[in-house]
Amino acid sequence: MGNVKIWDAINDEHILKSEFKILSGPIKDICWDHESKRILVVGDGKDKFGHVFTFDSGNSVGTIDAHGLAITGCSLRPKRPFRAITCSHDKTMVFFHGVPYKFNKTLRDHTSFVNDVKYSNSGDYFVSVGSDKKIFLFDGLSGDLISEIGDQKTGHSGSVFGVSWSPDDQYILTSSADKTCKIWKVETKELIKTISVGDPSDTMNMQMGNLWTSDFIVSISLSGNINLLSMDSDVPFQIITVLQYTDAIYDSPTLVDMPNQSSQVNSITVVSDDVLAIGTMNDKVSLFSTKSNTTNKEVKFNGAPKSVLSAVDGKQLIVQLSNNSVVTVSAIENDTTEPKMLIKDDATSIALHPKQLELAVGYSNNSVVVYALQKSSTGALLLGNEKYTISYNRREVTSLEYSHNGKYLASGDGAGKIYVVEAESGNLVTNKWVFHTAAVLSMSWFSDNKHLVSGSLDSNVYVWDIDNPNSHIAGLRAHPTGVSKVFALGTDAFISCGSDAIIKKWKVVN
Incomplete structure (x- = not known):
C-alpha cells in the first residue's frame, strides 16, 4: 500500500x-x-x-x-x-x-x-x-x-x-x-x-x-x-x-465426508468417474470413492503432496512433494507397488500433457523442462528423454498448465509473469501476460483452448486471450489474502478460492 x-x-x-x-x-x-x-x-x-x-x-x-x-x-x-x-x-x-x-x-x-x-x-x-x-x-x-x-x-x-x-x-x-x-x-x-x-x-x-x-x-x-x-x-x-461472481457455487452441493481424515487437503484430482485422489498435509495420497464414501487406498510419502495429477489412462498418479521431488505411484486399488522417484529435487511445479505421456516440470532455477514418459513392463511410469527446455521465466516456476487440446503450455512464475509456448516445440507464443505483481499460484484453460484464467498471491484473477495477448480482464482483490486455485468451467465461467475460506464462481462477459 x-x-x-x-x-x-x-x-x-x-x-x-x-x-x-x-x-x-x-x-x-x-x-x-x-x-x-x-x-x-x-x-x-x-x-x-x-x-x-x-x-x-x-x-x-x-x-x-x-x-x-x-x-x-x-x-x-x-x-x-x-x-x-x-x-x-x-x-x-x-x-x-x-x-x-x-x-x-x-x-x-x-x-x-x-x-x-x-x-x-x-x-x-x-x-x-x-x-x-x-x-x-x-x-x-x-x-x-x-x-x-x-x-x-x-x-x-x-x-x-x-x-x-x-x-x-x-x-x-x-x-x-x-x-x-x-x-x-x-x-x-x-x-x-x-x-x-x-x-x-x-x-x-x-x-x-x-x-x-x-x-x-x-x-x-x-x-x-x-x-x-x-x-x-x-x-x-x-x-x-x-x-461477475456469486457466492453460491451450486444449488445443492454434495458433501464428501472422509472418515478419520483431519489433515489439510492440498490437492484433489479426478482418477475416474467416482474416484478422487486426495493429497493431504499428513504426507498421504488417498484414493477415495465418492460412490461408497470410503477410502480404498492410502500411500505414504516422504513429504506432503503439493500437487497430484492423474495420467492419461487413469492408472498412474504423478505427485509433487513438499521436498520438491516428483514421484509416480499406481492408482490401482490393490496394487501395493512402492512409489518410484522421477525427479529427485528442485521441482517447483508440474503438469501432464492431456493427450500423451509427457510431463512438464518447473524448476527453482526458473526453467521448464518437458520430458517424455515411458511405461515399464509392469505399467509403471518412467522418465524418458528430455524433449526441450524453456528459460523464459525470470523467477522460479510456480504454476504450469497445458491447454485441453495439448497445443499450448503456460508457465507462471514467482514474479507474476506468465509465458505461453507451443507444447510441441517449446517456441514462444506470448510473453505479454505480465500484470500479476506476485507469484502465480494457479492457472486453468477454458474449453475453447484460447483463454486462460490465472490466480495469484497478489489477490487478483485475470482472464487472458491467446489471440489478443495485449488484452486481459481483471478481477481485482478477488481473494484479499491471495488466490490459491482457479478452475475454468466451459468457455465463460470459472471458480476461484483463496485462504480467505471463500469459493467464488465467476461469469466472464465479453
Whole structure:
C-alpha cells in the first residue's frame, strides 16, 4: 500500500523499471507531467497526503501539503510555467507553483468533499467537482475562479465524482452519483447532453469516474461496468461487464465426508468417474470413492503432496512433494507397488500433457523442462528423454498448465509473469501476460483452448486471450489474502478460492 511501480511500456516484456514507497496509506490519484519526468502522487497517509518526485531517481521536487484530510485528486499543468492543483475531503483545493512545487494558495469554493480536479489539455484552465454537486472552472495559470458551470436546474442531483476534458478542450464530461453523465460546453457553460446509465434506483449504477480520449468517451459505474458514451445518444451505446461472481457455487452441493481424515487437503484430482485422489498435509495420497464414501487406498510419502495429477489412462498418479521431488505411484486399488522417484529435487511445479505421456516440470532455477514418459513392463511410469527446455521465466516456476487440446503450455512464475509456448516445440507464443505483481499460484484453460484464467498471491484473477495477448480482464482483490486455485468451467465461467475460506464462481462477459 502506498507504493508506485513504474513499468517499461515499449519492450514486449514490460519489465519493472523502478518502485518507490510514497505514502503510508492508499494512493487515490497519480499524474505525470507533460515532460514525462515528474510524477505527482496523492492519497492517504500518516505523515503526508501527497508527494511529487522524479520518476527515475525518486528525488523530491517539491512539497505537497496544506490539506487536513486525505487528498482525493490531483492534476499538473501540461506546460510551463508549471502549476499543480490538488483536492481533498477537507473541502478545499490547494494551488502550487513549480518547479520545485511550493504552496501558493488554498481554494475554498466547494462546501463539501472535493472529489476530482483536472487541467485542460492546453493548460489554460482547470475544473473541479465535488459532493456539493458543484462544478467550478478556474484559470490554469493564476488559480483564480472564473465561474460555476451549471445551476440547480441543469446540474447534477447527486455528488459529482469524476471530470474529464474533451481532446479539443471545448467540452467537459462529469460523472455523478445520480447515475448520469453530463456533457458541458466550456465557452457558454451550458449543458449539451445528459446521459442516463442504467436503472436510476440501482445504487450500483452510480458513476464514479470518466475518461475522454480521441477514440472513446468512457464512464465507470460503481458495479465496475465500463460504459461507452456518445454525444449523439442519451444512453451508453455499449456497456462492458467484465467479471461477475456469486457466492453460491451450486444449488445443492454434495458433501464428501472422509472418515478419520483431519489433515489439510492440498490437492484433489479426478482418477475416474467416482474416484478422487486426495493429497493431504499428513504426507498421504488417498484414493477415495465418492460412490461408497470410503477410502480404498492410502500411500505414504516422504513429504506432503503439493500437487497430484492423474495420467492419461487413469492408472498412474504423478505427485509433487513438499521436498520438491516428483514421484509416480499406481492408482490401482490393490496394487501395493512402492512409489518410484522421477525427479529427485528442485521441482517447483508440474503438469501432464492431456493427450500423451509427457510431463512438464518447473524448476527453482526458473526453467521448464518437458520430458517424455515411458511405461515399464509392469505399467509403471518412467522418465524418458528430455524433449526441450524453456528459460523464459525470470523467477522460479510456480504454476504450469497445458491447454485441453495439448497445443499450448503456460508457465507462471514467482514474479507474476506468465509465458505461453507451443507444447510441441517449446517456441514462444506470448510473453505479454505480465500484470500479476506476485507469484502465480494457479492457472486453468477454458474449453475453447484460447483463454486462460490465472490466480495469484497478489489477490487478483485475470482472464487472458491467446489471440489478443495485449488484452486481459481483471478481477481485482478477488481473494484479499491471495488466490490459491482457479478452475475454468466451459468457455465463460470459472471458480476461484483463496485462504480467505471463500469459493467464488465467476461469469466472464465479453
